[in-house]
Amino acid sequence: MAIRAEPTDTRLTHHIKLSKDGTELGIILCDGKGNPDPKAIRQGNNPRTSLQIRQGDASYSDFEMPYTPITQKDWSGGRGLEDFETDQSRYFDSRNINTAHGRAFLGPKMIQTTVLDTGGAGMYLNGNVHFFEYKGATYFISQPDNGTSAGAVFMNGYRGVAQTGSTTTVINTTLNLSGVNLAGKSVQITAGTGFTAECRWRKILSNTTTGTNDTITVRDAWTVAPDTTTEFVVYGVEYWIQVVASGTLGITKPVTSVVVVNDVVYFAQGESTNIRRVKWWNSAGTWTLSTADDGTNKAFLLKLIPKTTGGARIWRVLNGTGTGTSIPQASFSELKQWGTDLDFTTKPADVTSEYPIPLTSANSQRSSKVTNIEAYGDPTQPWIIKEDEIGSIENAIYSPVPLSEMRAVKHDMNGRAVMQYGVYLFFSLLDGVERYYNQRLDDIGPNRDLGFQHGRKGKVCDMLPYPGQVFMSYDAEWSGYSSILTWNGIGYHELVRSPAPNMRIRNMWIQTTPDIDEPDRLYFVYGPYIYYIHVSINPLAQKDYKYTDYGYIMSAKINGGFAEIYKYWHEARVFLDKYAEDRQYARVSYRTTGGVEPITPLQLSTTVQGKVLGFMKLTSTGYRDVTVAVVDGTTLIKYYGSTDYMLSVDSSGTLSTESGYLDVSFYPVSLPDGSALIGIGDKSTKTRIYKFTHSGSSEFAMTALHSSYFDTTNPKHILKMVACDSNNIYVITSDLLVYRSADGGVTWVTQLTSYMGTDIKPWSLTAHDGYCYLIALGIDWEESSIYRTAAGSGNTFTVYIGIASLEPPEEISKLLITEDEHFIVMSDISSSPYGNMYIYDLGPPPFPYAGIFTVPQEQLYTVPIFSGVGATGTLSSIAATGGSGFCFAYFGTVAGTYDGTPRGTILFSHNYGRSFIPYRAGIDFSSTGHIFRLNDDCMLYGMTELYTGLPYVYRSDSDYDWIAIDEDCFEAVTEVSLSEDDSVSGQKIQYMVELFSTQEKQTPVLKAITLDAVTRLPGKKSWTLSFLLDDMAVDLQGVRESLTAQEKITLLEGWADSATTPTPIDFYNYSTVFNGRKVFIEYPVITPIEVVNTEQPHKIKLLCQLTMIEA
Secondary structure, three states: OOOOOOOOHHHHOEEEEEEOOOEEEEEEOOOOOOOOOOEEEEEEOOOOEEEEOOOOHHHHOOOOOOOEEEEEOOOOOOOOOOOOHHHOEEEEEEEEEEOOOOOOEEEEOEEEEEEOOOOOOOOOOOOEEEEEEEEEHHHHHHEEOOOOOOOEEEEEOOEEEEEOOOOOOOOOOOOOOOOOOOOOEEEEEEEEEOOOOOOOEEEEEEEEEOOOOOEEEEEOEEEEEEEOOOOOEEEEEOOEEOOOOOOOOOOOOOOOEEEEEEEEEEEEOOOOOOOOEEEEEEOOOOOEEOOOOOOOOOOEEEEEOOOOOOOOEEEEEOOOEEEEOOOOOEEEEEEEOOOOOOOOOOOOOOOOOOOOOOOOOOHHHHHOOEEEEEEEOOOEEEEEEOOOOEEEEEOEEEOOOOOOOOOOOOOOOOOOOOOEOOOOOEEEEEOEEEEEEEOEEEEOOOOOOOOOOOOOOOEEEEEEOOOOEEEEEEOOOOOOOOOOOEEEEOOOEEEOOOOOOOOEEEEEEEEEEOOOOOOOOEEEEOOEEEEEEEOOOOHHHHOOOOOOOOOEOOOOOOOOOOOOOOOOEEEEEEEEOOOOOOOOEEEEEEEEHHOOOOOOOOEEEEEEEEEEEEEEEEEEOEEEEEEEEEEEOOOEEEEOOOOOOEEOOOOOOOOOOOOOOOOOOOOOOOOOOOEEEEEEOOOOOOEEEEEEOOOOOOOEEEOOOOOOOOOOOOOOOOOEEEOOOOOOEEEEEEEOEEEEEOOOOOOEEOOOOHOHHHHEEEEEEEEEEOEEEEEEEEEHHHOEEEEEEEEEOOOOEEEEEEOOOOOOHHHHHEEEEEEOEEEEEEEEOOOOOOOEEEEEEEOOOOOOOOOOEEEEEHHHOOOOOOOOOOOOOOOOOOEEOOOOEEEEEEEEEOOOOOOOOOOEEEEEEEOHHHHHHHEOEEEEEEEOOEEEEEEEEEEEEEEEEEEOOOOEEOOOOOHHHHOOOOOEEOOOOOEEEOOOOOEEEEOOOEEEEEEEEOOOOOOOOOEEEEEEEEEOOOOOOEEEEEEEEEEHHHHHOOOOOOOOOOHHHHHHHHHHHHOOOOEEEEEEEEEOOOOEEEEEEOEEEEEEEEEEEHHHHHOOEEEEEEEEEEO
C-alpha cells in the first residue's frame, strides 16, 4: 500500500516517509510510552554551535569570548605571500620596512652624497659605477651608459701622507680643507708608522681650513706620533671627490672590470682598448700617481682568484665576436710588480690542453657571451657564468654544468650579479636569483610566489654578502621603482624602495667604519647620484643608525583557517616597542575579501567563438537597461534580453537573421537619448550604420539609418565615431576622411580637411562638452595638432593647439579630456630605443604642459588605448594599456602626478579555466577610481558568458581601496576597533600597519598584531524523532504493515551505512516546515519496551530514536 505522509496527501498513513531509490519506509511518531504522537520530532542544529573558538597565541591574546585571536608576531619569512595560513612568518608586501630580524621596524634612511669634480663643483653621473677599495679608501670609477665615453675616478673622503711636525694629537697634511669640517669623522692609519698599533683609528676633534697644508687634530692621542711614512684615510664624509682631472689616468673607454692587487689597480676597457694600470704611492711624504698601459693586454673581465698551491692569479675573460675563431676564452697571468706587464698569452708549462681556454660547449651557442667570473668551490676555482650556462675551469679545461633549463632563458643580464655565500654560488637569472651547489640549481629569487608587480619588477643588478644576510639591488630600469632587498636565508625584505620612477638602483658597496659606534654604510647608484644607507648586524642595537620616516607592511590574506567562510572582524590589537606620542607611532588600515570585485555575467545560450568588438548600453525609463555585445564570426550579435538573438549581415551589408559575416569597424556609440549607433559590415566591402533603440521592454529595435554608403565606388570602413549629442555625429573612415551627420546619422556629408595640408592627417576623434576634437598627426615629423569644432557649427575644424614639442610628434594618437578640463594625449609605442608609450598631461587651456608619464615597455603588449573620466579632486586623469591576458590602469591625484605604479592590474580570466583576453582593452572608471566595465575590444575563446564589466579586478598595493582607521598607536598595546558599527565582515582580511617617526635615529617596532574574529561555520539543520518499531504495527488508517521490526531496522542501518548508501535519502512529512528535505541518517538508537513471548518467534516492541542531518 502506498505511504501517504506529505502535506498534500489525504488520509495520512504515516507521519514521516523516508525514501531511497524507490524503497520507502513509513514512520509513525510516538511518545516515550509508544503512543502515537505527531509532535515527537525536534529540529536542531548541526553542529550544536557554529562558533569556532580557539585560544590563539597566549602571549598576545586577551581570551575574550567569543573571539578567535589571530596573531602575527614574526615577519622574518619575507614578502610575496598570498595566504597567511600557509606561512605565518611571511607577509604580502612592504615598503621601507626591515623585517629580516623577525620584528618589523622602519628601514634605513636614504642619504644622498655629493659627487664633486676636481674643481669642487657638483656633478651628476650618467650611468653605472664600479666601486673598489684601494689602500683602505673607497673609490669608484664611473661607467657612462653610452658605451663610448671614458669614466672618471672618485674617492670618498680624504687620504694623504703625514708631514714633518706631526704629533700624537695633530697630523700635518698637504690637504686643502678650506670650507671643510671634519669634526666627528674618523681618521685611520693605513700604512707606515702607527699601522701596527692595536688601535689605529681616532675620532677627529677639529681641522684647520686655511686651504694649504691643513692639519687634523684627533680627540685621543696616538700611541706613536705619525711621520712621513704614515698614510691615512678620513672616513664618514658625505661626498666623493674626483681624484685627478679627466684624462690624467689615460682611461679612454668605459671601464668594464676593475681588479686591485699588489697596490695596483687594473682597469679593463673592453676588448679593443688596452688594460690601464694605476697606482698611488708615498714618495718620501708626497702622495704620487703612476699610470701606464699594461702592454697590449685587453680584457672584458678581470678577476683575482687564489691558486690551489698558494698565492693567486689574475684571470682574464674575452668574449670575442662569436664568429669563426673569435669565441669566448679565458686565460690567466701570474702576479707582476709595477712596471712588468701581465702575461695572458704564454701557455703555462703545466697546461696540456688548448690555451687560451675556450669557453664554449656543445650545449651553448658560440655567440653566447660570458657575463661574469667568480672564485668558488673547495678548492677555489674560476667559475664562468654565461648568458645560457655556468661552468668551472679545472686543470685549464672549461666544464659546463649540465643545466638545460638555463638555455631556455638565455639573456645578457643573466649572471651580471654573482657571489659565493657559504657553500653556494649565487647568480642572477632574469628577474630572479639561482643558488648552485653540487650539480643542483635552486630557484630562490625574489620573483618566487607573488614576486613583484609590474612597475616594480626588475633584475638583480648586484649582490653583497653581509653577516646573516645578503643585500641585493633590484633594478626596475627606466620606468619602474627600483629597490634594495635583503635576503636573510629565509625570504626577501624590501629595505628601500625608490621614491620616484626612472631612478635606477645598480651597483653597491659596503664601507665598514673603524668606529663600532658608527654604522656601516651601503653605497649605491641611485639614478645620477650616489646614496647610502646604514647597515648593521643588529640595527635596533646600533648607535647612530638612521631610519626613514615612513614605511608600511601589508599582511597576506588572513582567513583564520576557513577560507570560504565569511567572518566578523572585530578589532586589531597593535603591540609596539620603542614608541612615543607624536614621534614614533603606528596606524592601522585593513581591507576584506582581498580587494576582488566579481562582476555579474551575461548568460548566453551558445558558446561564443570570435572577437567581441564592443558593448552598447541601451536605456529606457521604467525598464531595465539592455547591454548588447557585438561579436564577429558566424554567431553575430548577442544581447542580454528575454531572448538571445543571432543576427548577421549579408554580402551587400544588409542586416538580416541569416548566416553570414558581421563586422564592427569602430567603437559603438551610446547616445544621450538612450539609443546607440553601430557600424555593421565587412571591412573589405561596405559599412552601414544602424541605430539601436530600446523598445520599451527588454528587447531593442534596429533601424538602418541610410540606404547608401560613405563611398559606393571605393568601399571603406569606419575607424572611429563619436557623438557630440544625439544629432551631431562624426566619423573617421579608413581613407582618413572625416564625415559629419547633423541628423543623428541619417545623412552624412564629408567634413572638409583640405585646410590641414598634405602632411597632416586626421587620426582620432574625441567628443567633450559640445565640441568634437580631432587629433591630426604630423607626417614626417611635421607638427601634430588638436583641432576642434562646435557641434552643429558647420563643416570646418579650427586648430586648437599645436603639439610639436611632444616626441615623437607623428605618433600622438589618443586624446582624453577629463572633467576638470585637463587634456591628456598619448603616443603609441614610440621610436625610442626602449619602445615606451608616453602620456602627456597638457593641463587645462592654455596648456601649461603639466607633466609626462612613461608606460614601461613590458606593460605594452598590444596597441595601447585611452579611456577614463576625471573626478572632482580625486582623479584628474586616467589611462589604460592593453595587454595579452591583462592590462594596466593608471591615474593621478592631480594633473601629471602619475607615480608609475599601475593602480589596477586587470586580469581577464574565467573560473572555469577559459580565457578572456583583451584585444584592445578599454576601461571606464567611476569617480572613486574603481574599474567597473569593459567597453572596448576583447577576445573570447570557448566562453559561455559575457561580462558587463571585468570578471575580476585585482588592485595594486596603492591605498585607495584600504580603509584607514583614524587612530594613532603610541602605547605598548593599542586596541583599535575596525568600525564603529561592527560592520566589518569578509572571507579574508588584510591589515596594513604604517610606521611613522619624526626622529631619524628612532623607530617604532611592531612586535605583534592580533586580529579578533568571530568565525561561524555554515550550519545544517538536524532532526531527532522517536517512533515505534512493532511487529504487529498498523498504520494511521488501521492497516497492518508488511515489514517487521527487524526488517525496518535492517533498512535503516543500510541507509546509515556510508559504504552502502553514500548519498542522501529523501525525507517527507505532513508539515511544510519539515517536508521535502535531503538528509543523511545516523544509526538508530533502540530501546525495547515490550516483549511478547507467548508466540514463536517472540514479538517485540521497540522505541527507536533516529537523528537525521540535512544534506
